[in-house]
Amino acid sequence: MKKNNNNLLQFLPKPLSKRAFQCAYYTIATLLFLFIICQASASGIENNGTAQKAMSLAGTFTGIADDASALYFNPGGIAFSESHQIAIGTTMLMRSTSFLSPYSGNHNLEDKTAFPLHLYAAFKVGELSTVGLSVNSPYRSESQWQSEWPGRYVSTYYKFTTTYVQPTYSILLNEKFGVGIGGVIGFSSVKDELTIPVSDGTAELTSKLDATTTSFGINVGLLFKMNDETSLGLSFKSGMKHDFSDGTIKYNNIPSSLLPGYPNSAKGSLVTYTPNTISLGGSHLLTKQLLLAVEFKYALWSSSDTVGVEVENYPDRNYGVGLNHENAFSLSAGAEYEVSDDITVRAGVGYDLSPVKNDYLNPRMPDADKYKFSAGGTFRFNENFSIAIAYMLENFTERESTNIQYNFNGTYKSYNHLVGITLNYDI
Amino acid sequence: MIYKYTSTRLSLLLSIAVSVFISSCSTELTEPKYSDGDADFAKYIAIGGGYSSGYGDHALHLRNQQHSYPAILAERFSKASGGEFIQPLVNAGVGLGLDSNAMSILQISNSICGDPFITPVPADSIGDLSNATWIGAVIRYQNMSVPGAMIADLNKQQFGDPSPFVGNVFYSRFAINPGQSTVIGDALVQSPTFYTLWAGMEDVYSFAVGGGFQSNDSITTVLDFEASLNTITSSFFAISTQGAIATIPTPDNIPYFSVIPWNGLELSESEAQALTQAYAGINPNMVFQEGNNGFVITDNAEPSGIRQLFSGELVLANISIDSINCSGYGATVPFPSRLILDQQELGLINNAINGYNNAIRSTASNNSLALVEMQPVFENIAQGFTFNGATYSNGQIYNSVYSSDGLYPNPRGNALIANAFISAINRKFGAKLPFADINSFPSNNIP
Numbered sequence: 001m002k003k004n005n006n007n008l009l010q011f012l013p014k015p016l017s018k019r020a021f022q023c024a025y026y027t028i029a030t031l032l033f034l035f036i037i038c039q040a041s042a043s044g045i046e047n048n049g050t051a052q053k054a055m056s057l058a059g060t061f062t063g064i065a066d067d068a069s070a071l072y073f074n075p076g077g078i079a080f081s082e083s084h085q086i087a088i089g090t091t092m093l094m095r096s097t098s099f100l101s102p103y104s105g106n107h108n109l110e111d112k113t114a115f116p117l118h119l120y121a122a123f124k125v126g127e128l129s130t131v132g133l134s135v136n137s138p139y140r141s142e143s144q145w146q147s148e149w150p151g152r153y154v155s156t157y158y159k160f161t162t163t164y165v166q167p168t169y170s171i172l173l174n175e176k177f178g179v180g181i182g183g184v185i186g187f188s189s190v191k192d193e194l195t196i197p198v199s200d201g202t203a204e205l206t207s208k209l210d211a212t213t214t215s216f217g218i219n220v221g222l223l224f225k226m227n228d229e230t231s232l233g234l235s236f237k238s239g240m241k242h243d244f245s246d247g248t249i250k251y252n253n254i255p256s257s258l259l260p261g262y263p264n265s266a267k268g269s270l271v272t273y274t275p276n277t278i279s280l281g282g283s284h285l286l287t288k289q290l291l292l293a294v295e296f297k298y299a300l301w302s303s304s305d306t307v308g309v310e311v312e313n314y315p316d317r318n319y320g321v322g323l324n325h326e327n328a329f330s331l332s333a334g335a336e337y338e339v340s341d342d343i344t345v346r347a348g349v350g351y352d353l354s355p356v357k358n359d360y361l362n363p364r365m366p367d368a369d370k371y372k373f374s375a376g377g378t379f380r381f382n383e384n385f386s387i388a389i390a391y392m393l394e395n396f397t398e399r400e401s402t403n404i405q406y407n408f409n410g411t412y413k414s415y416n417h418l419v420g421i422t423l424n425y426d427i
Numbered sequence: 428m429i430y431k432y433t434s435t436r437l438s439l440l441l442s443i444a445v446s447v448f449i450s451s452c453s454t455e456l457t458e459p460k461y462s463d464g465d466a467d468f469a470k471y472i473a474i475g476g477g478y479s480s481g482y483g484d485h486a487l488h489l490r491n492q493q494h495s496y497p498a499i500l501a502e503r504f505s506k507a508s509g510g511e512f513i514q515p516l517v518n519a520g521v522g523l524g525l526d527s528n529a530m531s532i533l534q535i536s537n538s539i540c541g542d543p544f545i546t547p548v549p550a551d552s553i554g555d556l557s558n559a560t561w562i563g564a565v566i567r568y569q570n571m572s573v574p575g576a577m578i579a580d581l582n583k584q585q586f587g588d589p590s591p592f593v594g595n596v597f598y599s600r601f602a603i604n605p606g607q608s609t610v611i612g613d614a615l616v617q618s619p620t621f622y623t624l625w626a627g628m629e630d631v632y633s634f635a636v637g638g639g640f641q642s643n644d645s646i647t648t649v650l651d652f653e654a655s656l657n658t659i660t661s662s663f664f665a666i667s668t669q670g671a672i673a674t675i676p677t678p679d680n681i682p683y684f685s686v687i688p689w690n691g692l693e694l695s696e697s698e699a700q701a702l703t704q705a706y707a708g709i710n711p712n713m714v715f716q717e718g719n720n721g722f723v724i725t726d727n728a729e730p731s732g733i734r735q736l737f738s739g740e741l742v743l744a745n746i747s748i749d750s751i752n753c754s755g756y757g758a759t760v761p762f763p764s765r766l767i768l769d770q771q772e773l774g775l776i777n778n779a780i781n782g783y784n785n786a787i788r789s790t791a792s793n794n795s796l797a798l799v800e801m802q803p804v805f806e807n808i809a810q811g812f813t814f815n816g817a818t819y820s821n822g823q824i825y826n827s828v829y830s831s832d833g834l835y836p837n838p839r840g841n842a843l844i845a846n847a848f849i850s851a852i853n854r855k856f857g858a859k860l861p862f863a864d865i866n867s868f869p870s871n872n873i874p
Contacts, residue, residue, distance in 0.1 A: 096453075096454045098453075098455050098456050100456035100458065101864065102861060102862065103861055103862055103863060103864035104861075104867065105458050106455045106456060108454070108455070148867075150866060151816065152816075152866075153815060153816030154815065154816035197816075197817040197825075197826055197870065198825050198826070198870075198873055199870060199871075199872060200872060200873055200874070201872030201873075255873040255874055256874060257535045257543070257545050258825075258873065260542075398456065406813065406815060406816040407814055408816055409815075413454045413456050415454055
């Protein structure tokens, strides 16, 4: 074992703490092992894996905001940065969802694993100013159901992904106040597939919509360092209207008698929304080693009522997916413990209310109130380089629903596992 | 030292994490425990006519028969105490209809004057007569439903007589002793623990489907029906067989009688004027207006022999819609009265149905049978409904739960009927059976 370590050591840039290395080694190995024994699929509209430090604290980071990922979580925090920082990483998203049909037992979401990347780069451009760039995927949802499942006339596949690119400017107003503002360019894509209850005897008609768009928003944040121990953070992320006006909708297995009413391919459009969110967080250094943090987040989902799909020149093919979301809050708390100069461990818990009303729960996004449990740590290899790893379990409460639009009844249960790594480099 | 301490802690935390993780792998939910309650589905026998046999698309053919409502029920029974269920399946292919015809399939037909339209056409010039071959020597069949069976036929020996024009081929082909045994006798000999009975449809619908014109298919009197019914139910009662019995729905909710509305004659102002003028000398009561009008029919009771349909009268679906749209059918060319059910005929039909249903209800209560009220089921279908994202209605052939004949259900319709039975059985016997997923069954094949 020792020999192995020594071999591996040669590949790392600078002399590093053996202890940090071993911890990192075991932890990564364990997480990898866990991943292998528990393959599942990806999803959850809000992606909590956009940076490992925040993830290991169950997302409690608005009132801490002390690394490069502050660019996204609270742009006010990055103003306090004393160095240039670059962080790059990925989080493996694995979701498993079961649907219990009152008619035919369990139907499981098919396995999909996603690895959305994140990149944060912040540069000091003067005593007080920092500019930065944040690239991540804060919203992401993917649900692939079996083609013959009882809900196929509602949805067989839905995928919504975002990549938010956010140039940011941040400034220290005084030694206690940092503010930051970022313009967000959102590149989003959507796929919506379902089966239509018409068959020529061999296969049922299917509809597939595919679209991408670019949207814009802002992200502003404020970090107030009351004293050496206590900080308060406030951030506002604007919602986005994702106007997919130039998509393509395709129909397959069209019976010939229906050909006048169904195009093989046509221009399809839809509009969907992500919410305005307000986060308020605080952190307090209890001892030299122990930091505690809490956060309250409010997401104004109620602006999204219906996702309306329009098919150009074929108005009879238009369909709407009723969402009727309501505003939802989430609460979280996290603790960070500095074991040594090289090792910091973290844990967090959180509770998210679902914005989806029971009558509108849809297999495209089988959401529910959820508990979040997370753990992770940072292993510092030298003055400049550190690795943060994190694991989060999102435990969705079991939820029975009858969707009133589709008269679709059943019970959903989901777990979401997130395992990630972020490499940080400070100069 | 500090390192050792930390590492022990860490491994402890990790092992906790591992166990949490592993327990969070499976999201599978526990299915409810299904049970038969006070009922026993070990040996289930289905008795009835065409609706119970799986008849559809103008014939008894394999696909519909495999998804008869008794077959769907038996599959649901198997979630509790139910065993296997054997049906007298016909050969794959075009099947066999009551007139020795083949099943119908939906095809695109060219219109005389407009867009091509979908219409049922026979899949072959004659049905598959090899289905008449006797298959009752060894196997005992549990779906004893026979297309064309009047309730009295179920206890008649000659009903199984294979000689031409004597019995019913759909029974003689699987009767234990053709010409000697009876449907009920063949059922009882299998010692059923549970039976379903939906008889009486043919007793009134043979008349209705023929437009009330065929004298040899006159409606069974309520007294005769009641007598036959009591014979059947008491013979099952005598061997302590539990069961469920269904009532008879009225024709007005069935597409065959309702897709063409009585006032489906749509006219422009000038067409209305022209038609009023054309009939002025024949029957001055016939006045047409812009918009919807009652169709023109022949009626011998009228002095002029011609009148317009009254509200509530029913037009049979075997009138070609294309002839209505393109050839002045029901306007300048009156419908023959054999293609409509007039008020008098509907009176006979509805009186019989009322009488049958009262008899069925009292039999159900006297014999402790689960009672399945069919009228609400057919009304619900007629009004249209959404189930798991699919919207069904009587008006369109795509999303219909009826087969291409518009009279008998397709497999999805059979699933709805099975669900009505399940609901009644769960209620009566305290059973806990899951309903059938309508959408999991085949629907009509659209060309």
